[in-house]
Amino acid sequence: MTQTAVPPRTESPTPTPVKARGSWRPTDAFFHVTLAVWALVSVLPLLWAAITAFKPNDEVFGTPFELPSEWRADNFVRAWGGASIGQFFLNTVIVVAGALVLTMLLSTMAAYVLARYEFRGNRFLFYVFASGLMFPIFLAVVPLFFVVQNLGLLHTHLGLILAYTAYALPFSVFFLTAFFRTLPTAVAEAAMIDGCSHSGVFFRVMLPMARPGIVSVALFNFLSMWNQYLLPLVLNQNNESTAVLTEGLATLVAQQGYDADWSALFAGMVISMLPVLIVYLIFQRKIREGFVAGAIK
Amino acid sequence: MRHGKYRFIVSFLAVPLGLYILFVVSPNVQAVIYSFTDWSGYSDQINFIGFDNYARLLSDDTFWIALRNNAVLLVVLPLVTIALGLLFAYLINIGGTRRGAVATGLRGSKFYSAVFFFPYLLSVAIIAILWRQAYNPRGGIVPETMSALGIDPPADGLLGSPQTALWAVIGVAVWHAVGFYVVLFTAGLAAIPRDVFEAAALDGANRFTMFFRITLPLLWDNVQVAFVYLGIIALDFFAIVNIMTPHPEAIANSTEVVAHYLYTRAFSGDINPQYGYASAIGVALFFLTLTLAALMFRVTRREKVELG
Numbered sequence A: 001m002t003q004t005a006v007p008p009r010t011e012s013p014t015p016t017p018v019k020a021r022g023s024w025r026p027t028d029a030f031f032h033v034t035l036a037v038w039a040l041v042s043v044l045p046l047l048w049a050a051i052t053a054f055k056p057n058d059e060v061f062g063t064p065f066e067l068p069s070e071w072r073a074d075n076f077v078r079a080w081g082g083a084s085i086g087q088f089f090l091n092t093v094i095v096v097a098g099a100l101v102l103t104m105l106l107s108t109m110a111a112y113v114l115a116r117y118e119f120r121g122n123r124f125l126f127y128v129f130a131s132g133l134m135f136p137i138f139l140a141v142v143p144l145f146f147v148v149q150n151l152g153l154l155h156t157h158l159g160l161i162l163a164y165t166a167y168a169l170p171f172s173v174f175f176l177t178a179f180f181r182t183l184p185t186a187v188a189e190a191a192m193i194d195g196c197s198h199s200g201v202f203f204r205v206m207l208p209m210a211r212p213g214i215v216s217v218a219l220f221n222f223l224s225m226w227n228q229y230l231l232p233l234v235l236n237q238n239n240e241s242t243a244v245l246t247e248g249l250a251t252l253v254a255q256q257g258y259d260a261d262w263s264a265l266f267a268g269m270v271i272s273m274l275p276v277l278i279v280y281l282i283f284q285r286k287i288r289e290g291f292v293a294g295a296i297k
Numbered sequence B: 001m002r003h004g005k006y007r008f009i010v011s012f013l014a015v016p017l018g019l020y021i022l023f024v025v026s027p028n029v030q031a032v033i034y035s036f037t038d039w040s041g042y043s044d045q046i047n048f049i050g051f052d053n054y055a056r057l058l059s060d061d062t063f064w065i066a067l068r069n070n071a072v073l074l075v076v077l078p079l080v081t082i083a084l085g086l087l088f089a090y091l092i093n094i095g096g097t098r099r100g101a102v103a104t105g106l107r108g109s110k111f112y113s114a115v116f117f118f119p120y121l122l123s124v125a126i127i128a129i130l131w132r133q134a135y136n137p138r139g140g141i142v143p144e145t146m147s148a149l150g151i152d153p154p155a156d157g158l159l160g161s162p163q164t165a166l167w168a169v170i171g172v173a174v175w176h177a178v179g180f181y182v183v184l185f186t187a188g189l190a191a192i193p194r195d196v197f198e199a200a201a202l203d204g205a206n207r208f209t210m211f212f213r214i215t216l217p218l219l220w221d222n223v224q225v226a227f228v229y230l231g232i233i234a235l236d237f238f239a240i241v242n243i244m245t246p247h248p249e250a251i252a253n254s255t256e257v258v259a260h261y262l263y264t265r266a267f268s269g270d271i272n273p274q275y276g277y278a279s280a281i282g283v284a285l286f287f288l289t290l291t292l293a294a295l296m297f298r299v300t301r302r303e304k305v306e307l308g
Helices: A026-052 A074-081 A086-114 A122-131 A138-148 A157-182 A186-193 A198-209 A211-226 A230-236 A245-255 A262-296 B003-033 B052-058 B061-095 B107-122 B123-134 B141-148 B164-190 B194-202 B207-218 B220-236 B239-242 B258-267 B274-299
Strands: none
Touching: A026 A086, A026 A262, A026 B061, A026 B107, A026 B123, A026 B141, A026 B164, A026 B207, A074 A086, A074 A262, A074 B207, A086 A122, A086 A198, A086 A211, A086 A245, A086 B003, A086 B239, A122 A157, A122 B003, A122 B061, A138 A157, A138 A198, A138 B003, A138 B107, A138 B258, A138 B274, A157 A211, A157 A230, A157 B052, A186 A198, A198 A211, A211 A262, A230 A245, A230 B164, A230 B239, A245 A262, A245 B123, A245 B239, A262 B107, A262 B123, B003 B274, B052 B274, B061 B107, B061 B207, B061 B239, B107 B164, B123 B239, B141 B207, B164 B220, B194 B207, B207 B220, B220 B258, B220 B274, B258 B274
């Protein structure tokens, strides 16, 4: 279970210039040391958490640099069941999956119409969506709490799904509108002439064509939804049965005393880190590019 | 066909727009309205009190301390993160360049940028939990490392002492963010034609001259984006503070930030909720964010270097 720190594919065929060979300089070593130190700083805390998660409870503190005297996999079992991490995990999966599907459906629909149809108010609606990128979420959280309460959706998965989706729309619509604009129009026109309906063109022609853009936006949304903290904190108000990982784990840690089951908490932390690290290891180049594209746009 | 077109447009826009207005637009508008009331958030009592909440802000010591801490974050976080990000991106991508040779990265460059990116993937909430344990004076990895290096960690822990707590949480934010900016600047560097570096190398520029005279000016757009992004993080900072130091008042408010102060005014159980006041804090913070974003764009806008 220590994949936390497994470095991704390292067989990097860095184009080493032929001329460079033999001209080793002391500054190179200095550069490598600098980079290696930061690599260690990046990974060590994660590795420490992963190793600590296997320690017996009385070794969690006090021996940070030592391996466990015995490797206790049952920490993970206790975390999953006793500390409700399993419940949190399940809640997170339900909420993120629901919100992700809904976000992608709604944002592609809105973005497609905004990108491809001319009608009065088109630009205005685009800016209404885009302006959501400017508002800090904490300005809205308290009224949002009451909006969700009035709908009777506090402490529910549906309430969280709707909230996650609504707050993911500005970025998604903004990005996908730009993307739909770059797609060629000829295929859609041909389909129309062949008698395809507007929505038929969208679902059968445009969505498949827009796949690369949709995948980027979905990855970005997956990571930010999986990591969301403020929305569940406000909309769940520490209700354990619907808590997601970030919120539930933070609350658990805050409530622990000195005699707490720390090893199970560390195991819970590792469990909550794994999905994003696995998604990253699979899609790492795409994710890094997607993040950067999202930032520059 | 026209009729069908408009029905299609409406049917595709109605749900996303409705959800967005209900969950995003209306709460923001409501927050502004509530900021002019004395509503606690939990009673039927609600009176419009004009600018009283805003007047109260001006004389609220904790608010000013929180604002000062945000200001410190706003200066330190972008400067340190961008400096490290630029340094690492430069070393990774250009650091291997020889005089008169092809501009190239150091060996293992892909490995470095992949590893540096790890922390950025994790939720701020999770890394805050992790680092809270790492700073734990009872055998956390940070104080133990300090002791091993011969530095005495503060007795109350780095997070428990007013002198060190803010720096401890800033360290976590830097650790979290650097990898992202390495990747961002790497993308920026990739957009610069190699022959620019090669020409400079041929002209005898060393790597330090190359960095300050060529790389930095050509990356200025990316640096500007980084400033804005890190500025937004510095003005939020809620999750880290709420998890790592849930009670900033116990350490002389040394880690209190405006977003967290807002949250405690609105939701904290142990004080009486003051929702109207919390909204005023939110509105103030929003305008602050907006002003700073506009300012940063203005200040960082330098003459753009055009590559012919």
